[in-house]
């Protein structure tokens with residue numbers, strides 16, 4: 115991308131300030147799509163937060179400026195605006211190139227039909243943002259469908275399971291031959307094992323949300339002591355905390371469970387490293403600003419990285435590690451990461467993973483939600 119000059123000449127300080135028009139909602143700032151409202155002369159009347167981010171300008175700087183200044187070639191935009199004023203369409207979509215201060219950025223533009231007062235609303239989305247949003251939406255639909263399937267299946271299994279176990283117990287009481295009791299014991303034992311699997315499958319759907327102010331470091335400290343107690347010796351759990359982080363509005367138990375599941379996986383993967391005393395897990399917290407994920411824009415979020423120096427995620431499950439019942443571990447149910455991800459999503463957060471031999475990092479990004487934002 116070539117470097118271009120900033121789109122706007124310095125604003126004339128003596129000119130009267132242009133006020134955003136009535137009807138322009140502050141709620142537009144929560145959208146991930148850039149919005150620009152134009153007057154009949156195609157000058158900027160208002161710009162939401164996403165559009166200001168896209169052009170790296172403040173609303174004040176651009177008010178009253180012609181929109182064509184914001185794009186590399188003004189021709190397509192001028193034609194579209196003419197069409198909008200002539201009511202040729204309700205919405206016209208086209209690709210254009212936005213002129214940022216330091217670069218040219220391909221964008222997707224939607225010009226809407228002019229309003230009765232001749233104002234025109236223009237939507238702008240970077241192409242990268244658009245394809246990410248499409249991917250996100252597809253992935254979310256898929257995840258939702260999976261969750262429903264699992265929940266329904268788990269309920270179907272749960273109901274007859276109680277009957278099978280009860281019947282086996284009754285049968286056991288009637289049995290005279292001791293050797294036959296071994297068989298009923300197998301039935302009871304296996305029914306219990308299935309019961310606990312079904313309970314794990316249903317766990318994310320059962321918890322009532324008990325949200326309050328939570329310090330992420332209390333969550334980390336709890337997980338740290340639980341993991342150190344479970345994996346005695348040969349394992350270090352390092353803290354790398356940004357102690358200035360604000361508190362989250364969250365369900366503490368859910369967060370502890372989510373982080374514990376990830377940290378336990380790391381400790382379990384560090385078999386050779388624990389044996390030779392080099393095993394290390396790092397719990398790192400950072401603040402993140404101006405993020406867009408799961409179709410929402412967040413001003414502030416807390417990032418937690420859980421990093422280990424183990425062998426990395428086995429190639430045959432790489433990319434599927436969050437999927438339910440996918441396990442690369444002897445005796446694993448493959449539900450730990452699914453549950454962790456569900457809990458993080460219930461906090462409107464996202465969880466990702468990067469893994470190469472010697473370094474695996476799970477990143478949990480939790481937006482700072484308001485108390486009424488559940």
Ligand SMILES: Nc1ncnc2c1ncn2[C@@H]1O[C@H](COP(=O)(O)OP(=O)(O)OP(=O)(O)O)[C@@H](O)[C@H]1O
Nearest residue numbers: 379380383426427441442443446447448449450451
């Ligand atoms: N830090 C890690 N390093 C290497 N492999 C990992 C790591 N974290 C997860 N994995 C792999 O991902 C798989 C899925 O993890 P997940 O927690 O969902 O299930 P599990 O640990 O097998 O079973 P459980 O339901 O008991 O947690 C693991 O079996 C393991 O193979």
Ligand SMILES: [Mg+2]
Nearest residue numbers: 375379450451
């Ligand atoms: Mg696990």
